[in-house]
Amino acid sequence: PEERVENETPKGLRVSDKGFLNTAVIQSQITYIDGDAGILRYRGYPIEQLALHSTHLETAYLLIYGTLPSEKQLRQFDNEVMSHSYVHADAENFFRSFRYDAHPMAILTSAFAYLGSYYGEANPSLQGQKLFTNGDRSSLANMDRQIFRIIGKATTLAAMAYRVRQGREFVIPPAGLSYTGQFLYQMDHLGQENYKPSPVLEKALDVLFLLHADHELNASCTTVLQTGSSLVDPYSAIAAGCASLYGPLHGGANEAVIRMLISIGSPGNVPAFLESVKRREKVLSGFGHRVYKTSDPRSFIIRKTADEVFKVTGKDELMETAMALHDAAIKDEYFVKRQLAPNVDFWSGLIYRAMGFPLDFFPVLFAVPRVVGWLAHWRQMMLQEGGVKIWRPRQVYVGSAKRDYVPIGNRP
Numbered sequence: 579p580e581e582r583v584e585n586e587t588p589k590g591l592r593v594s595d596k597g598f599l600n601t602a603v604i605q606s607q608i609t610y611i612d613g614d615a616g617i618l619r620y621r622g623y624p625i626e627q628l629a630l631h632s633t634h635l636e637t638a639y640l641l642i643y644g645t646l647p648s649e650k651q652l653r654q655f656d657n658e659v660m661s662h663s664y665v666h667a668d669a670e671n672f673f674r675s676f677r678y679d680a681h682p683m684a685i686l687t688s689a690f691a692y693l694g695s696y697y698g699e700a701n702p703s704l705q706g707q708k709l710f711t712n713g714d715r716s717s718l719a720n721m722d723r724q725i726f727r728i729i730g731k732a733t734t735l736a737a738m739a740y741r742v743r744q745g746r747e748f749v750i751p752p753a754g755l756s757y758t759g760q761f762l763y764q765m766d767h768l769g770q771e772n773y774k775p776s777p778v779l780e781k782a783l784d785v786l787f788l789l790h791a792d793h794e795l796n797a798s799c800t801t802v803l804q805t806g807s808s809l810v811d812p813y814s815a816i817a818a819g820c821a822s823l824y825g826p827l828h829g830g831a832n833e834a835v836i837r838m839l840i841s842i843g844s845p846g847n848v849p850a851f852l853e854s855v856k857r858r859e860k861v862l863s864g865f866g867h868r869v870y871k872t873s874d875p876r877s878f879i880i881r882k883t884a885d886e887v888f889k890v891t892g893k894d895e896l897m898e899t900a901m902a903l904h905d906a907a908i909k910d911e912y913f914v915k916r917q918l919a920p921n922v923d924f925w926s927g928l929i930y931r932a933m934g935f936p937l938d939f940f941p942v943l944f945a946v947p948r949v950v951g952w953l954a955h956w957r958q959m960m961l962q963e964g965g966v967k968i969w970r971p972r973q974v975y976v977g978s979a980k981r982d983y984v985p986i987g988n989r990p
């Protein structure tokens with residue numbers, strides 16, 4: 579009836595939950611977080627053990643398929659991923675169409691959507707809606723192929739986004755190096771002749787990649803699933819995830835931390851900066867988390883990794899300010915009361931900076947490993963029992979009641 583109250587629903591209770599603080603939208607077996615105890619586990623394995631003993635690609639296998647691989651499985655997975663690192667030569671034109679100062683996240687986001695246009699075999703709009711959901715052998719093999727491709731090409735697309743802005747030639751992904759080794763080689767971000775990645779930096783980047791590989795239903799992963807729930811191809815869903823990660827409250831925070839430290843300038847200015855945060859004029863970037871309310875376990879591992887990196891690169895000049903800020907904030911009543919602890923981004927930016935990456939490239943260094951987690955969740959959703967249900971939340975309507983159209987000449 580016309581006079582039905584707008585927010586009544588014939589389908590049961592409607593909950594208003596701004597920012598999804600308490601809404602679970604899926605059952606998942608991938609990542610476990612206990613934000614009060616500071617626990618993070620991938621498929622049951624503590625993040626600390628994985629960071630110590632595993633590699634990014636082994637962890638990728640674990641996240642996607644649910645078990646640690648045998649030697650043979652890992653070799654096959656590595657080969658598949660690495661052999662998909664090439665991109666079609668036509669892509670060079672696409673990359674060259676961006677302005678010289680385009681943000682690399684804008685380039686990477688577009689590049690994933692562009693890539694999808696090459697693979698009609700991965701497009702349910704062309705191949706039929708059940709392409710990835712019926713779980714038969716050819717469907718699973720097709721799904722694997724897209725997963726290998728996206729992980730394999732992520733580093734190449736990122737390196738291309740980096741080089742094109744400098745007007746430099748693109749590099750063909752080299753064989754025989756590790757995932758992070760070939761990425762650093764393609765980047766050759768220090769512009770050195772016969773550049774060989776330092777094994778320490780290669781390992782440090784691998785640990786950072788592993789730590790960033792998944793974090794359950796954060797904004798970008800949710801975006802990938804929401805987009806994927808319409809059964810769009812996985813490249814478009816990953817592009818949507820990149821767009822979400824781009825924002826300063828999420829993957830852009832590592833960049834924001836460095837800008838904040840530069841603006842603070844020196845340890846002596848820390849107290850005044852913290853006061854301005856308390857007056858809500860500034861944000862303490864790299865602190866606070868929707869889920870972690872005591873500590874982010876990744877931040878301890880990253881802090882240790884930073885020391886390893888600084889042994890090779892020398893200490894970052896911002897480190898003193900970062901330490902002073904960290905030490906003051908964790909003791910300050912204002913931040914303690916609000917359970918604001920350093921998150922993964924507080925230290926990661928300092929490592930990337932010491933390794934010589936430009937500031938606006940930091941979110942790309944987050945996106946490249948995170949495609950693993952997005953794909954693990956996408957695969958899980960596609961194969962869930964009962965098929966995929968499109969994600970279509972409801973709103974609480976607070977707008978005008980019914981009113982009649984007024985011709986323009988009769989309006990006040």
Ligand code: ACO
Nearest residue numbers: 827828829831861862863864865866867868916921922923
């Ligand atoms: N600096 C200052 N105050 C903060 C911060 C911060 N970084 N984070 C939260 N607060 C304050 C809020 O103002 C609020 O105070 P109030 O209750 O007096 O109004 C209180 O702490 C609770 O914060 P919420 O905004 O409710 O926390 P929410 O869970 O919505 O936000 C978020 C989490 C977005 C991460 C937030 O802490 C933030 O903006 N942090 C800085 C950006 C950042 O580091 N992002 C990276 C997140 S980790 C990642 O994406 C890998």
